[in-house]
Amino acid sequence: MQFIKRFLFLDILKGLWLTFRYTFTPVYTEQYPTERPKLAARYKGAPRLNNDPETGETLCIACDLCAQICPEDLIVVGVQRDPESRKKVLTTYTFDTSRCLFCGLCQEVCPTNAVELTQDFELATYDRSTMLWDRSRLEKGWKRIEYGESRNFR
Amino acid sequence: MMETFLIYLLIPALKIGVVVLVLSGAIAYLTLLERKVIAHIQVRLGPMRVGWHGLLQPIADGIKFLAKEDIVPAKADALLFTLGPIISLIPAFLVFSVVPFGPPDMLQGVLSKALGFLLPPEGVEQVVTNSIASGGFVTDLNIGLLFLLSVSSVGILGVILGGWASNSKYPMLGALRSSAQMVSYEVALGFSIIGVLLIARSLSLVEIVEQQQASGIWYFALQPVAAVLFFICGLAETNRLPFDLPEAETELVGGFHTEYSGFRFSLYFMAEYANMISVAALMTTLFFGGWLQPFPNVPWLWFLGFIPSFMWFSIKVFLILYVFIWIRGTLPRFRFDQLMRYGWKIFLPVALANVIVTACLVWLFTLRG
Numbered sequence: 001m002q003f004i005k006r007f008l009f010l011d012i013l014k015g016l017w018l019t020f021r022y023t024f025t026p027v028y029t030e031q032y033p034t035e036r037p038k039l040a041a042r043y044k045g046a047p048r049l050n051n052d053p054e055t056g057e058t059l060c061i062a063c064d065l066c067a068q069i070c071p072e073d074l075i076v077v078g079v080q081r082d083p084e085s086r087k088k089v090l091t092t093y094t095f096d097t098s099r100c101l102f103c104g105l106c107q108e109v110c111p112t113n114a115v116e117l118t119q120d121f122e123l124a125t126y127d128r129s130t131m132l133w134d135r136s137r138l139e140k141g142w143k144r145i146e147y148g149e150s151r152n153f154r
Numbered sequence: 155m156m157e158t159f160l161i162y163l164l165i166p167a168l169k170i171g172v173v174v175l176v177l178s179g180a181i182a183y184l185t186l187l188e189r190k191v192i193a194h195i196q197v198r199l200g201p202m203r204v205g206w207h208g209l210l211q212p213i214a215d216g217i218k219f220l221a222k223e224d225i226v227p228a229k230a231d232a233l234l235f236t237l238g239p240i241i242s243l244i245p246a247f248l249v250f251s252v253v254p255f256g257p258p259d260m261l262q263g264v265l266s267k268a269l270g271f272l273l274p275p276e277g278v279e280q281v282v283t284n285s286i287a288s289g290g291f292v293t294d295l296n297i298g299l300l301f302l303l304s305v306s307s308v309g310i311l312g313v314i315l316g317g318w319a320s321n322s323k324y325p326m327l328g329a330l331r332s333s334a335q336m337v338s339y340e341v342a343l344g345f346s347i348i349g350v351l352l353i354a355r356s357l358s359l360v361e362i363v364e365q366q367q368a369s370g371i372w373y374f375a376l377q378p379v380a381a382v383l384f385f386i387c388g389l390a391e392t393n394r395l396p397f398d399l400p401e402a403e404t405e406l407v408g409g410f411h412t413e414y415s416g417f418r419f420s421l422y423f424m425a426e427y428a429n430m431i432s433v434a435a436l437m438t439t440l441f442f443g444g445w446l447q448p449f450p451n452v453p454w455l456w457f458l459g460f461i462p463s464f465m466w467f468s469i470k471v472f473l474i475l476y477v478f479i480w481i482r483g484t485l486p487r488f489r490f491d492q493l494m495r496y497g498w499k500i501f502l503p504v505a506l507a508n509v510i511v512t513a514c515l516v517w518l519f520t521l522r523g
Contacts, residue, residue, distance in 0.1 A: 015484045029199040
């Protein structure tokens, strides 16, 4: 029996049938720059500092909780006390994306949902110094290169 | 005078040009086909960026090879290093001088139209009836198969020379392996052909196909064992997986062509793919009826005649090449002792037995009728 099996290449034929079937299964490849990957709903990517959509003022109340909980100590919150209202006011806010491990503790702890980790994952840059995000970049987000319509990447 | 010039010089030269061009194109696109088929077996896409679904990839690769620096290792034997790829490429192309792509009257219609205004009717008649001019092949040697086997063996010399001249350990090992492998598998390859020769009673490839037409059946049906053996030995002869020990990327870096780069490497590469095509073409001719349509003498299959003969040939060659690639995507590489064991202890005895059985059967049938 074993001899017949080997003589007729039955095992090899079985293997060939398997690879033949795989030839026609849908491809797993994701054509990344043109085809956007499907991210999970709770994916944690680039940080953002949210503004109030009605007033345009920052939601941040400068409580410094995010800076304190951050395991990498990469958030620095600049605070100034308003002499009239005796309230803390946010002046600067830096976020070092080069050290961030995207644990999401800052957005968990934020009482006003000011800090948020967005779905944007394209954080690569040409220069390490650009990885330190200041307040304006955190509020506006940063301009991503769009490949979708480019002929070179069709 | 004019007719002689046309028959023996101009038309054969044109045919050679066409064959070389088509073959080069086929080699280029065979690499793409291989990458695509392997990719889809592995549930990937393969080349997609250059042209529509990577269709211009072979051209980009060719330009890349030409633009690369031509390196000869400092301690290599410069002359033999240069000769190696050339010696392996020329026989690979030379094989196609005897492979028939179509019947001996394939170009009759085209030629009589094209020459109508150039020659008097009797001159046209003379050119058209001469199979050297009008045949679907470059030449029809009466010892075509012997010529083909001997020429393709010369190609191994290029591999051995290249491996030796590189003066480096991996190419040397690759060359040694390839010489051992090719010598042992060529024996079984030769014996697997003999069965066909006994039935066809000819060494001319054109006549072998014509005999298949006369008997109304492809020799695959009469010689299945020989066909399978020929296919396996063909895999070994062309260094294809699972017999790609001379190259063995994972052990020998690249085998005999490790030290080669740029254009010289591309010559080896082309020779390898040309050998693949020639083995497939030979298999088509010997076992799958060459240019014939399936069941050539069955009258109700007349509609298959609308596909021209050379297209039938190309379709069959394409299918065999697909199986070559398919097997590459399926099987792992043999160990060297396994390779030798299969070659000498299984394939050779089976081939010999096949020759003896075929000879006895042919003798019996000729005694009767």
